[in-house]
Amino acid sequence: MNNCPHCNANLIGEEIPKEQQRFFGTAHWHREIGIEYPEKYDGVWEYQCPDCGGTWPSEVAKLRGNYEKK
Numbered sequence: 001m002n003n004c005p006h007c008n009a010n011l012i013g014e015e016i017p018k019e020q021q022r023f024f025g026t027a028h029w030h031r032e033i034g035i036e037y038p039e040k041y042d043g044v045w046e047y048q049c050p051d052c053g054g055t056w057p058s059e060v061a062k063l064r065g066n067y068e069k070k
């Protein structure tokens with residue numbers, strides 16, 4: 001996700017230091033905030049926009065098909 005689905009803010013952030021890009025598999029940080037719900041899933045369940053506070057489900061949450069809007 002490169003833009004917020006709610007306010008369309010650009011979510012591409014700072015460039016990752018060259019020596020770390022291989023580790024992260026991408027060249028830029030993303031600005032969205034990963035939110036975890038340990039009772040549901042051991043990992044990021046949804047993302048939150050740092051600008052408007054809107055949330056959207058992670059790929060895992062979409063695959064599970066039981067995403068509930070908070």
Ligand SMILES: [Zn+2]
Binds near residue numbers: 004006008
């Ligand atoms: Zn937003």
